[in-house]
Amino acid sequence: MPGEDLYSLKPHTSCHKMQSFLFLALLLLLFQLTESSTSPDRFLKPSSPPSIFKPSRKLQEYIELANPLSSDKLNPPSRPCTLHVIKHSFGNTMGKPPFTTAYNPPVNCPSPWSHVVLELRATSRGDQYDRISGLWLGGAEILRTSTAEPTREGIFWKVRKDVTKYDSLLQKKNLRLTMMLENIVNDVYTGVYRVDVFFFFYRAEAVRAPFRTGEIRVLKDEGRLETEMANESPADLIVPISSSDGYKKGFWFVINSESDVHFKEVRFPLNTRKAVLELYVSFHGNDEFWYSNPPNSYIRVNNLTTERGNGAYREVFVTLDGRVVGSEIPFPVVFTGGINPLFWNPVVAIGAFDLPSYDFDLSPVLGLVLDGKPHTIGVGVSDGISFWLVDANLHIWLDGGSSKVIAKSTVYDNPASSITREEEFQMLDGEFHIKAKRETLLVGWVKWSGGNYTTAVSQEFKFHNIMSFEGNGTVKTVNQRVKVKKEVKVTNELGSCPVCHVKIKRRYPMKMISATLPGSKPDTYLAITNVSHAFWERHDDGGGETNVYNKQVSDGWMEVKDHDVLSGGSVTNQKLDCRGGEFGGCFIWKVSAVDGKLVKNDTSSVCTSLYVN
Numbered sequence: 001m002p003g004e005d006l007y008s009l010k011p012h013t014s015c016h017k018m019q020s021f022l023f024l025a026l027l028l029l030l031f032q033l034t035e036s037s038t039s040p041d042r043f044l045k046p047s048s049p050p051s052i053f054k055p056s057r058k059l060q061e062y063i064e065l066a067n068p069l070s071s072d073k074l075n076p077p078s079r080p081c082t083l084h085v086i087k088h089s090f091g092n093t094m095g096k097p098p099f100t101t102a103y104n105p106p107v108n109c110p111s112p113w114s115h116v117v118l119e120l121r122a123t124s125r126g127d128q129y130d131r132i133s134g135l136w137l138g139g140a141e142i143l144r145t146s147t148a149e150p151t152r153e154g155i156f157w158k159v160r161k162d163v164t165k166y167d168s169l170l171q172k173k174n175l176r177l178t179m180m181l182e183n184i185v186n187d188v189y190t191g192v193y194r195v196d197v198f199f200f201f202y203r204a205e206a207v208r209a210p211f212r213t214g215e216i217r218v219l220k221d222e223g224r225l226e227t228e229m230a231n232e233s234p235a236d237l238i239v240p241i242s243s244s245d246g247y248k249k250g251f252w253f254v255i256n257s258e259s260d261v262h263f264k265e266v267r268f269p270l271n272t273r274k275a276v277l278e279l280y281v282s283f284h285g286n287d288e289f290w291y292s293n294p295p296n297s298y299i300r301v302n303n304l305t306t307e308r309g310n311g312a313y314r315e316v317f318v319t320l321d322g323r324v325v326g327s328e329i330p331f332p333v334v335f336t337g338g339i340n341p342l343f344w345n346p347v348v349a350i351g352a353f354d355l356p357s358y359d360f361d362l363s364p365v366l367g368l369v370l371d372g373k374p375h376t377i378g379v380g381v382s383d384g385i386s387f388w389l390v391d392a393n394l395h396i397w398l399d400g401g402s403s404k405v406i407a408k409s410t411v412y413d414n415p416a417s418s419i420t421r422e423e424e425f426q427m428l429d430g431e432f433h434i435k436a437k438r439e440t441l442l443v444g445w446v447k448w449s450g451g452n453y454t455t456a457v458s459q460e461f462k463f464h465n466i467m468s469f470e471g472n473g474t475v476k477t478v479n480q481r482v483k484v485k486k487e488v489k490v491t492n493e494l495g496s497c498p499v500c501h502v503k504i505k506r507r508y509p510m511k512m513i514s515a516t517l518p519g520s521k522p523d524t525y526l527a528i529t530n531v532s533h534a535f536w537e538r539h540d541d542g543g544g545e546t547n548v549y550n551k552q553v554s555d556g557w558m559e560v561k562d563h564d565v566l567s568g569g570s571v572t573n574q575k576l577d578c579r580g581g582e583f584g585g586c587f588i589w590k591v592s593a594v595d596g597k598l599v600k601n602d603t604s605s606v607c608t609s610l611y612v613n
């Protein structure tokens with residue numbers, strides 16, 4: 001940024017070079033701090049000082065490292081049809097209804113489409129907090145995103161997402177597209193978010209036209225049918241499991257406590273042959289950093305006033321007629337004002353622009369719902385405190401060859417999570433362990449015109465969180481590991497279906513060390529923090545394995561007054577490594593940012609080293 005050197009508030013020494021936390025811990029014993037500074041919080045990054053030079057016209061780009069989309073890999077490359085669906089400025093929108101506009105598919109570019117891509121472009125200038133945002137088509141969520149914190153010079157970013165799975169909605173006329181982005185704009189918070197949203201529709205000849213269920217009868221060849229099932233085309237129907245007050249308050253359910261479960265009644269079509277629930281989740285307020293919340297006993301004994309409590313375990317669950325049919329430990333996305341906002345400048349945290357969603361295959365329980373009666377789907381958060389934004393889409397595939405299928409649920413084995421908690425602390429120092437585990441097996445068959453298929457869905461997760469406080473509560477360490485294994489196996493009556501087998505393994509390790517010191521003035525403090533987190537996924541659908549390894553390490557310090565960062569220094573290194581599958585072998589993206597400047601930004605499709613996990 002121009003003028004930065006002249007006006008820099010950043011001291012010349014970088015505390016991230018400080019090696020020894022032991023030394024720090026000893027040092028910290030000398031100081032006493034208010035507890036408000038010991039837990040991660042949401043901050044506003046420092047205002048860039050007004051430049052004496054003409055401000056640069058070039059806005060700074062913010063990025064989230066992401067895999068290339070399969071539409072980027074079309075051979076030959078195909079030019080998409082463009083639909084500019086939103087052009088809107090989100091100014092002082094807090095408490096107001098979300099922005100809603102009409103949606104119609106492109107007239108000059110009718111379906112079938114091989115791919116549809118959503119692209120959100122945003123710019124902002126000024127001071128502003130990070131904000132959460134959702135996009136819904138006909139009440140069904142298609143993107144959960146959050147904003148970058150702007151600078152006075154201005155920033156921009158892009159979010160691109162393959163939304164082909166929402167094909168059945170995208171084909172519909174007279175739908176409404178809704179975007180919620182609540183924002184306060186006043187004398188202090190001046191950043192308005194200007195947003196453009198586009199859909200790109202690809203009609204690539206090279207790619208097989210989407211498989212229509214009506215064609216099933218002509219697909220006599222069992223092998224071909226099974227191939228079609230493995231490369232499943234988008235659902236025929238998408239039922240939003242979202243708030244009925246969406247055009248006024250946004251379609252997400254606001255969950256404030258464990259007992260705050262939200263429900264939606266659904267009548268399943270009698271010829272449903274497959275159903276998948278897709279869950280969208282984000283955490284805010286006192287649960288924004290749920291993975292670092294201490295247990296209530298620690299807060300009580302030490303007479304702390306923080307409301308960020310309830311321990312560091314959360315499980316988002318889905319119920320069907322009151323029975324849990326799926327649950328997930330969400331990936332801990334850090335928003336751009338979180339922990340230390342300087343870390344996420346200009347490379348945002350993993351998932352901040354495109355939050356992950358979570359799929360639950362409900363095909364094994366179709367036998368419980370194909371009776372034409374309303375059934376209740378619920379979403380909630382175990383141990384959750386205020387507040388979570390959760391909604392879901394029920395993707396339904398119909399049997400095009402009949403109006404009624406027969407189904408039976410044969411195995412429902414879903415014992416509650418086993419959770420053990422250990423704590424040992426004296427006053428403000430101590431250590432807390434939470435271990436959790438859950439194993440689920442759901443099996444059921446569906447006899448439809450394509451055959452009689454049995455779906456077995458198994459899921460297992462293991463969770464371990466270790467939190468410790470040292471130096472009279474001024475040094476906090478969080479070490480969390482999440483391991484998830486999901487398997488969906490579809491077999492025909494002969495017990496075979498070699499390609500109908502999907503195995504997914506995920507790991508989300510996260511480590512955070514944060515030390516708090518008194519600042520240069522009585523009302524400020526220093527926070528020295530090191531965060532490393534990763535998203536690892538191995539996806540095996542029988543046709544090959546895809547590995548994604550995305551790891552980010554941030555290190556730095558900041559001086560804080562209330563929620564404003566006055567100064568600081570930061571280094572963020574990240575590597576995204578994708579191997580196999582549709583990435584055609586390999587894709588590597590490495591970035592390095594120092595004090596808000598991107599000093600490395602390299603992509604490569606040549607892997608010279610072995611994949612190391």
Ligand SMILES: *[C@@H]1O[C@H](CO)[C@@H](O)[C@H](O)[C@H]1NC(C)=O
Nearest residue numbers: 029031032033034035428472
């Ligand atoms: C530890 O911190 C608390 C609260 O900030 C303070 O009251 C107490 O005196 C401190 N103890 C020591 C040994 O510094």
Ligand SMILES: *[C@@H]1O[C@H](CO)[C@@H](O)[C@H](O)[C@H]1NC(C)=O
Nearest residue numbers: 300301302303304426427428
């Ligand atoms: C917390 O408050 C209670 C009651 O006011 C008091 O007895 C106790 O000593 C306090 N504990 C700490 C650690 O300050």
Ligand SMILES: *[C@@H]1O[C@H](CO)[C@@H](O)[C@H](O)[C@H]1NC(C)=O
Nearest residue numbers: 406445447452453454492493
């Ligand atoms: C479908 O297959 C399952 C498992 O092979 C079997 O138990 C069930 O009876 C079959 N259903 C029908 C209607 O044939």
Ligand SMILES: *[C@@H]1O[C@H](CO)[C@@H](O)[C@H](O)[C@H]1NC(C)=O
Nearest residue numbers: 021513530531553554555571
């Ligand atoms: C903090 O992050 C750096 C990377 O910048 C890493 O090399 C270092 O080991 C980390 N320090 C601690 C104490 O974890």
Ligand SMILES: *[C@@H]1O[C@H](CO)[C@@H](O)[C@H](O)[C@H]1NC(C)=O
Nearest residue numbers: 060061062063598601602603
């Ligand atoms: C970083 O690299 C990516 C991928 O090559 C590119 O899209 C982006 O514009 C680059 N960003 C900056 C700030 O150079």
